[in-house]
Amino acid sequence: MIERIARPDEVRRWPGSIPVSHRYTPGVAGQAFLETLRDRGVILGSRCDRCRYTYVPARLFCERCFAELAADVEVGPAGVLRSFAIGFVGVEGEPLESPLTLGLVQLDGADACLLHLVLDHSDEPLEIGRRVEVVVKPAGERTGSILDIEGFRPVEG
Amino acid sequence: MEPRVAIVGVGHAxxxxxxxxxxxxELMFQAAERAYDDAGVDVRADVDSFVCCSEDFLEGTSIFDEYVPDQLGAVHRPVQTVAGDGLFGIVTGTMLIRSGVANVVVVEAHSKVSDVLTLGSIEHFALDPVWNRPLVPSVLAVAGLDMNAFLERTGLTEEHCALVAAKNRCNALDNPRAAYPADLSGDDVDDSAPLWWPLRELEVAGRADGCVVVVLAAEDRVRDLTEAPVWLLGAGWSSGSPTLESRTWGEADFVRRAAQRAYAMAGIRDPAEEIDLAEVDDTYAYKELQHVEALGLAEPADLGDLVQEGDLEPEGELPVNVSGGALAQGNLFEANGLARVLECVEQLRGEAGERQVEDVQVAVAQSWPGVPSTSAAVVVLGRDEGPS
Incomplete structure (x- = not known):
């Protein structure tokens, strides 16, 4: 029988923390995607002809049939919004300063969906199926990061 | 021929x-004491192998598998850790027995999440660091995106999901161990704050501490140990595509594949007809409906009516999460799957008290390790020993 501690202020606790820092290697295909985005403002994917499936971002292997792929297919810049969510809270549940929308967009020529922010859409309610396009930062401001994309904005048609 | 496997003891704390x-x-020790007492085993003499399920980051300790033997009676014994949900531990324990390596196996999973001070950051660290982490402020975004895609595909509504959350919180009014029982209506849930719309605050399982220990035995030992064995009729597990960009959104295809394997092993051809009770993952309310579909218990077109007409309630045609699920028992992280098993065992033994469902012969338990993961385990449990 364990005698429990009955008073919360009698519960002793010991703090502990470690700094966790990493660097991550995007890989051959990931680097090709990021450098193409930086240099040309273009979205690069990979096509698996056997599966008839185009991945984005580019990758060196097909997760469906295990074939080796190349990073050589340009997709977008427009596409279809396949899902979205509007965020009100951050990493530990704290309220965000202003709501934020994330969208999954199937770019023209791709089967996979690129995940990114949906830029200002306050004029009209967003709907799944909406046509949107990628907005890329100006050439001089791109560094070779997924953040070189500003997000998606609705387009006509 | 591989021996059949039964659950001969359960304990929780x-x-x-x-x-x-x-x-x-101490939490693990309490649950283990109760499980060994329930099974009538002397842990130091009778148990051949131990399987624990934990993730180092949630424990706040590196190489956490070194920290489990003493409180389970497992010192100087074979112990292994599965970095995943407790239901994967049941699968591993079952394989140990069916392969002849062990006759009696203990499976453990726990949560001491109240000691975790940066849970959101740990979960955020599970996102892809290059493509997703810089963009996505919270893993709840992944649930919100999946929920919206699920509603779009099935035609179900936010109100249907809200009714699921209300049902599970109400179910737990009859569950003495539940952390978050409440008399809620669908409107209460629908009026709660959007976190990552369409996902709302009352549709997210609250965190809880807890531990569940399960004792498995080979059929030769089962009759010596208990008069009320719960037989493991089938088990299946599967991964999906982990990549956010190329996964199947709005659908739990990995649960469907895990279920198909479990049903094939159990000889179940028509799950909707043959399964009497389901305990499924409901970390987010919409997930219960998505998982019911993936388990082959209902067609998407019928799900809305099932929810609205109370068919998923304890008295309904297909009782789902009579325990209250994670929404009402609390999110126990790695122990969620074993909490599902615990309820199935109590129901199959007829020991579920106020919430006992009549004539439960076959039950299914399913787990999912939460966003952003896409993997699942499914086990089919029954009162009769079934096919070998």
Missing amino acids: GFAPITAGLSYK
């Missing part, structure tokens, strides 16, 4: 938002 004063080791 905690299932509370906080377990102040108890260390995780």
Whole structure:
């Protein structure tokens, strides 16, 4: 029988923390995607002809049939919004300063969906199926990061 | 021929938002004591192998598998850790027995999440660091995106999901171990704050501390140990595509594949007809409906009516999460799957008290390790021993 501690202020606790820092290697295909985005403002994917499936971002292997792929297919810049969510809270549940929308967009020529922010859409309610396009930062401001994309904005048609 | 496997003992501790004063080791010790007592085993003499399920980051300790033997009676014994949900531990324990390596196996999983001070950051660290982490402020975004895609595909509504959350919180009014029982209506849930719309605050399972220990035995040992064995009729597990960009959104295809394997092993051809009770993952309310579909228990077109007409309630045609699920028992992280098993065992034994469902012969338990993961385990449990 364990005698429990009955008073919360009698519960002793010991703090502990470690700094966790990493660097991550995007890989051959990931680097090709990021450098193409930086240099040309273009979205690069990979096509698996056997599966008839185009991945984005580019990758060196097909997760469906295990074939080796190349990073050589340009997709977008427009596409279809396949899902979205509007965020009100951050990493530990704290309220965000202003709501934020994330969208999954199937770019023209791709089967996979690129995940990114949906830029200002306050004029009209967003709907799944909406046509949107990628907005890329100006050439001089791109560094070779997924953040070189500003997000998606609705387009006509 | 591989021996059949049965659950011969269960024990639990905690299932509370906080377990102040108890260390995780003491929480595990309490649950283990109860499970061994329930099974009538002498742990030092009768148990051949131990399987624990934990993730280092949630424990706040590196190489956490070194920290489990003493409080389970497993010192100087074979112990292994599965970095995943407890239901994967049941699968591993079953394989140990069916392969002839062990006759009696203990499976353990726990949560001491009240000691975790940066849970959101740990979960955020599970996102892809290059493509997703810089963009996505919270993993709840992944649930919101999946929920919206699920509603779009099935034609179900936010109100249907809200009714699921209300049902599970109400179910737990009859569950003495539940951390978050409440008399809620669908409107209450629908009026709660959007976190990552369409996902709302009352559709997200609250965190809880707890531990569940399960004792498995080979059929030769089962009759010596218990008069009320719960037979493991089938088990299946599967991964999906982990990549956010190329996964199947709005659908739990990995649960469907895990279920198909479990049903094939159990000889179940028509799950909707043959399964009497389901305990499924409901970390987010919409997930219950998505998982019911993936388990082959209902067609998407019928799900809305099933929810609205109360068919998923304890008295309904297909009782789902009579325990209250994670929404009402609390999110126990790695122990969620074993909490599902615990309820199935109590129901199959006829020991579920106020919430006992009549004539439960076959039950299914399913787990999912939460966003952003895409993997699942499914086990089919029954009162009769079934095919070998």
